[in-house]
Amino acid sequence: MDFELTDDQVSLQEGVRAFLDGRFPLDAVRGIEAAGHLDRARWQELGETGVFSITLPEADGGLGLGVSEAALVFEELGRALVPGPLVATFLAAPWIDGAAAGETIVGRFEPGTPVSVLEHPADLDALFTLADDGVRRIDPATITTVPVERPVDALTPLAIVEGAVPKGDLIADVAAAERARLVGLVLTSALQLGVALRATELATAYAKEREQFGRVIGSFQAVKHLCADMLVRAEVARAAVYAAAVALDGRSDDDPVRAALAAKVLAGDAAIANGKSGIQVHGGIGFTWEVDAQRFWKRATVLDTHFGNSDEHAEAVAALL
Amino acid sequence: MDLRYTADEQQFRADLREWLGDVLPGLGPEPHREDWDARRAWDTGWQRMLFDAGYAGINWPKDFGGRGATPTEHLIFIEETERARAPYVGMNFVGLLHAGPTLIAEASDDQKAFHLPGILKGEHVWCQGFSEPNAGSDLASLRCRAVRDGDDYVLNGQKIWTSYGHMADYCEMLVRTDTEAPKHKGISWLIVPMDTPGIDIRPLETMEGTAEFCEVFFDDVRVPVVNRVGDENDGWRVAMVTLSFERGTAFVSDVLESMELVRDLAGLAKTITSNGATRWEDAGLRREIGRIAAEFDALWALTKRNISQAQRTGLVGVGGNVFKIAWSDLRQHLGDVTMRLLDRASLSLDDVSELPTGRHVHARFYALSMTIAAGTSQVNRNIVGERVLGLPKDR
Numbered sequence: 164m165d166f167e168l169t170d171d172q173v174s175l176q177e178g179v180r181a182f183l184d185g186r187f188p189l190d191a192v193r194g195i196e197a198a199g200h201l202d203r204a205r206w207q208e209l210g211e212t213g214v215f216s217i218t219l220p221e222a223d224g225g226l227g228l229g230v231s232e233a234a235l236v237f238e239e240l241g242r243a244l245v246p247g248p249l250v251a252t253f254l255a256a257p258w259i260d261g262a263a264a265g266e267t268i269v270g271r272f273e274p275g276t277p278v279s280v281l282e283h284p285a286d287l288d289a290l291f292t293l294a295d296d297g298v299r300r301i302d303p304a305t306i307t308t309v310p311v312e313r314p315v316d317a318l319t320p321l322a323i324v325e326g327a328v329p330k331g332d333l334i335a336d337v338a339a340a341e342r343a344r345l346v347g348l349v350l351t352s353a354l355q356l357g358v359a360l361r362a363t364e365l366a367t368a369y370a371k372e373r374e375q376f377g378r379v380i381g382s383f384q385a386v387k388h389l390c391a392d393m394l395v396r397a398e399v400a401r402a403a404v405y406a407a408a409v410a411l412d413g414r415s416d417d418d419p420v421r422a423a424l425a426a427k428v429l430a431g432d433a434a435i436a437n438g439k440s441g442i443q444v445h446g447g448i449g450f451t452w453e454v455d456a457q458r459f460w461k462r463a464t465v466l467d468t469h470f471g472n473s474d475e476h477a478e479a480v481a482a483l484l
Numbered sequence: 485m486d487l488r489y490t491a492d493e494q495q496f497r498a499d500l501r502e503w504l505g506d507v508l509p510g511l512g513p514e515p516h517r518e519d520w521d522a523r524r525a526w527d528t529g530w531q532r533m534l535f536d537a538g539y540a541g542i543n544w545p546k547d548f549g550g551r552g553a554t555p556t557e558h559l560i561f562i563e564e565t566e567r568a569r570a571p572y573v574g575m576n577f578v579g580l581l582h583a584g585p586t587l588i589a590e591a592s593d594d595q596k597a598f599h600l601p602g603i604l605k606g607e608h609v610w611c612q613g614f615s616e617p618n619a620g621s622d623l624a625s626l627r628c629r630a631v632r633d634g635d636d637y638v639l640n641g642q643k644i645w646t647s648y649g650h651m652a653d654y655c656e657m658l659v660r661t662d663t664e665a666p667k668h669k670g671i672s673w674l675i676v677p678m679d680t681p682g683i684d685i686r687p688l689e690t691m692e693g694t695a696e697f698c699e700v701f702f703d704d705v706r707v708p709v710v711n712r713v714g715d716e717n718d719g720w721r722v723a724m725v726t727l728s729f730e731r732g733t734a735f736v737s738d739v740l741e742s743m744e745l746v747r748d749l750a751g752l753a754k755t756i757t758s759n760g761a762t763r764w765e766d767a768g769l770r771r772e773i774g775r776i777a778a779e780f781d782a783l784w785a786l787t788k789r790n791i792s793q794a795q796r797t798g799l800v801g802v803g804g805n806v807f808k809i810a811w812s813d814l815r816q817h818l819g820d821v822t823m824r825l826l827d828r829a830s831l832s833l834d835d836v837s838e839l840p841t842g843r844h845v846h847a848r849f850y851a852l853s854m855t856i857a858a859g860t861s862q863v864n865r866n867i868v869g870e871r872v873l874g875l876p877k878d879r
Contacts, residue, residue, distance in 0.1 A: 164489050164556045166785075166792035172485065231485050367873045382878040384862075387869035391809070394868055398806045399782050405485055406785035415487035425778035474771055480781075481774030484750040 166405070168235070175228075176235045182212055183243040189455050192244050196317050196458075201247050201268065201286045210265015214240070214249070215256045218346075219263055225256070230346055234353040234408035238401075241357025241466075244458060246318040248283055250350045250469070251291070254343045258298060258334045259289050271347075272301060272328060273469070282465075284308055284322035292331065293340045293347075301331035316461035344470065348423040349411055351469045352404045355430035358466070359400060362434075362441035362459040363393040369445055369456075380444075389440050396433035403429040421483050424476040431473040434463035487788060489560070496553075497560045500539070504568040507533055511570070518694055524609060524651050527574030531606030540604040541584065543731065548588050548596065549604050555731040555791045562736040572737050575648050579603040579610030583656040585729040586673070590714045590722045595675065599654070611652035613643035613676065613700060614723070621863050623658075624667045624720060628702060630659035630674065632709070637661070637674065639682075639705040645857075649698030650685045652678050662717050673719035675711040682706070692833065692849045732790030732800045735811060739784050742815060745847055746777045749818075752839070753825055763825055772821050779814050783807060802872045805864045812854035812861055819848035 168176070186208055195202050209215065217233040219225020226232070233253070240249055251271035252262050261267030270287040272279070281287070281303075290303045306329070308322035335343075367390050370381030380386045407426035410419040438460025442449040449456045467473060489497065511530060515522035534540040543558045544550020553561065565572055573580045584603045587596055602608035619626035628641030639659060646655070655676040662670030678685070682705035687695035714722040750773055753764040764770055790803035822844045823830045833849075835842040855861040869875045 164493065164559075164788065164792065165486055165795070166788045167796050168485060363873075367875065370875060378878075379876060381869070381873075381875035384866065384869075384878065387873075387875050387878075388862070388865040390873050390875060391865040391868040394802075394873060395806050395809050398803065399779070399786055399810045402786035402789050403778070403782035405789070406487065406781075409485050409487050414485070417487065421781065425781040428775055428778040429782045473775070477771040477774035477778060478767070479774070480778045481750070481770045484747055484773070484777055 166409075172232060172235055175232055176239060179212070179214075179236050179239045180242075183239055183245065187243045187245050189244065192246065192318065192458075193455075195246055199320065201283060203268075206247060206268060207265040209245070209249075210263065215253045215265060216263040217253075219256055223257075224263065229408075229412040229414075230349060231405070231408040231412050231414070233346075234349055234404055237350045237353035238357040238360070238404070241354035241462075242361045244318070244358070244361070244455075244462060246283075247286070249354065250347050253350060254347055255289065255291055259291065259300065262289070270303070272306075272324075274328075275468070279324040279328070280311070281306065281308055281322045281324060282319050284310065285320065291334065292328075293344050294330075295337075297333050297337050298335035298340045298343065299331035300334045301329055305329045316458075316465045318458065318462065319465045345411055345419060345423045348427050348470050348476075349404065349407045351466055352400075352407065352423075352426040352430035355427075355434035355463065355466050356397065356400050356404050358459050358463050359393070359397040359430065359433040359437040362437040362456065362463075363390065363397055365456055365459070366390055366393060366437075366441045366444035373446075386444060389444055393437045393440050396436055400426075400429040400433040418483070421480060424479050424483075427470065428473045428476045428480065431463075431467045431476075435460070435467060438463040489556070493556055493560060496557050497564060500561060500564045501568070503537055503539075504564060504570055507537070508568055508570055514571075520648075520651055524575055527571055527576060528606035528609065530571045530574065531576065531580075531604075535605045541580065541600075543729075543733070544584065544588065544600075544604075548600050555733060555795045558731065558733045559736055559788070559791050562733065563740060566737055566740045575651060576603065576606070576609045578612045578647070578652075578656065579608065579654075581734075582612065582726050583610045583654070586656065586722060586726045587713065589725045589729070590673075592713075594710075595713060599675070602653075608653040609648065609651055610654045610656060611646050611649045611678070611698075613646055613649075613655045613657035615645045616642060617644050621860055624671065626658055626660060626671065628657075628659050629663075630661050630672060630707070632661075633706075635709050636706040637672075637709060637712075639674075639676070639702040639707060641702050643700040643702075644688070644697075646685075646698045646700050647696055649678070649700050650687060650695075654678060655700070658719055658723055661719075665717060668720045670717050671719040671723075672716050673713045673722040674707055675713060676705070676707050680705050680707065691852070692846070728799070730800055730804060731794040732787060732792075732803065734804070735807060736787060738811065739780065739787055742811075742818070743777075743780050743784065745818065745844065746773065746780060748840075749773065749822060749825065749844060750777075752841070752844070756825070756829075756839070758827075769821070769825060776814065776818050776821065779810075783811050783814065786810075802868065805859075805868050805872075808859065809861050809864050809868070812851075815847075815851040815854050819851040822848050 213226050216225035217228050221227040248270045252269040255269035256263040262269045267288045268286050269289045272292040287303045290301045307325045311321040314321040373380050403426045407422035409415045410417045410422040441456040445456045541550030542553045542561045546552035616626050630637040630639050657674045657676045661672040682703045684701040686699045688697040688699050756763045790800045794800050829836050829841045
């Protein structure tokens with residue numbers, strides 16, 4: 164047993180971080196937010212970097228790596244707050260042309276209650292859903308939607324789905340859909356882990372520089388302990404996310420279903436709680452549009468609704484007890 | 485990242501499992517928690533069986549009579565003994581996990597030759613005399629005095645939280661040998677035989693009404709200078725050396741026990757009915773238990789991360805503090821849920837109406853000590869904030 168990252172995994176993660184620091188700094192992310200739609204050139208760069216083809220076989224132009232490596236990459240994407248249907252496009256890479264290369268932006272339709280929504284409706288070239296009988300491709304143009312004027316996360320534009328959604332065409336079988344659901348759970352957890360980690364970094368940096376009562380606020384135990392708890396939540400979530408990824412790669416005796424559910428519960432809760440603490444540590448300025456703390460909390464709230472929220476996953480874990 | 489066990493590790497597990505299956509039936513039933521003499525005999529008897537089979541001092545170096553197991557083998561050892569419901573270190577946890585490793589690192593050859601076999605064979609039980617009424621989180625401010633008189637130190641003062649002090653043969657003890665020096669620089673580490681005249685051991689009744697801890701009073705207790713480990717006034721460093729022996733395995737049995745408690749509690753919820761429905765049909769409660777189970781799964785994964793890190797680098801790093809903060813909070817959360825689930829059956833420390841609730845109520849009590857013992861969660865958060873996140877100290 165060796166749960167440490169291999170040298171190759173460390174290099175991969177460092178490489179992706181360097182790429183994202185260069186092409187998706189928070190300034191650039193704010194630029195995408197202001198534009199109101201995804202940046203296709205940058206999306207294609209993600210594809211060229213291999214973000215969507217990590218687990219595709221090398222013969223199909225992929226990197227031939229595992230879910231473990233994908234999780235490390237998606238942790239970095241979450242950390243950088245990269246917007247867009249990242250997990251959906253990744254999952255679609257084997258089924259929909261252009262997804263792997265970043266030429267086609269692929270969304271996923273997930274029926275919801277009390278409403279169903281489409282994310283990034285104006286940017287989608289293709290759409291699929293994980294149905295009971297397999298993976299079904301739906302033409303986005305056949306769905307009637309009403310745009311949401313003020314989405315909670317300005318980096319995740321939304322539209323409300325009105326009326327019936329066509330069944331779509333079967334493009335992969337039930338086993339593929341089941342697998343995609345588990346991989347999707349784990350990669351979404353990895354995004355949430357990244358959100359939780361970056362929120363911790365931003366809050367800690369601010370606590371070291373902001374002065375009140377003649378000293379930096381990070382020297383006050385009340386603030387220090389908020390930051391410490393953020394790190395604790397993120398590190399516990401990291402263990403759960405990596406364990407789930409390893410289980411999906413068959414490099415573990417753990418039940419991959421339970422591990423994936425646990426990862427989503429832990430990472431989802433960590434992202435939301437750290438997003439909230441991140442705003443708290445910033446104080447009043449944290450409640451403003453200008454400061455990025457709120458963007459991480461907003462992304463956390465969006466990701467919690469993907470593949471079911473943490474309550475549903477807690478329920479599913481209970482069913483396995 | 486690979487959580488599978490190597491062929492050697494699997495062989496180690498298989499051999500251990502077979503041995504446990506062979507010998508455990510001969511051990512006899514676990515004594516009542518407060519039958520101290522019987523518990524000592526049971527724990528030390530088990531230690532002797534481990535010694536005879538070559539499993540004693542599982543993580544101690546081979547040169548000092550241990551098994552020299554890797555951190556992962558140590559994990560497997562605890563996992564298998566828990567699974568088989570065999571004892572672990574029991575009453576001599578201080579000797580096996582703390583004093584022994586300290587002696588290995590710092591003691592003289594004579595001290596090692598006498599004491600290490602006594603611990604490994606189950607002949608001697610050790611306790612710890614570190615904390616004092618006025619030296620808790622601020623341990624280095626301890627005041628129990630040791631004054632040199634010829635070949636002896638003369639000890640006066642008080643220790644507290646000394647687990648199994650009334651059953652121990654030896655005490656690893658920190659004493660003040662220099663009152664003028666800065667607090668960390670005037671401490672020495674002594675081996676104190678517990679039958680030395682002048683030692684008064686008084687059981688300290690816990691909030692559960694049991695007496696695992698003791699207060700120990702020292703009144704002109706003479707301890708030979710040759711019982712000092714390390715140099716005079718270098719005892720703080722000696723005591724801290726043991727921390728560097730931690731390989732992430734410190735809480736393995738606790739996590740496994742916690743996971744079993746959750747499974748057991750889910751089972752109980754399926755049998756207890758209220759208003760014609762089982763408690764398990766309460767979706768809110770069910771989800772909360774599911775969430776707690778997921779969180780313990782995560783802490784089990786974190787344990788493996790910490791152990792893997794120790795195996796690679798020799799150190800656990802921040803993972804140990806992170807684990808302790810999260811685990812102790814989670815155990816208390818579990819305790820709260822236990823209370824709501826058992827409702828009035830949670831008001832008895834013993835089983836009621838043939839429901840196996842006593843262990844859950846005991847666990848709920850015990851959880852309250854977990855955010856205090858071995859470093860309070862507040863001190864641990866300071867450590868994480870300052871040493872990991874680099875936030876400034878405020879003293």
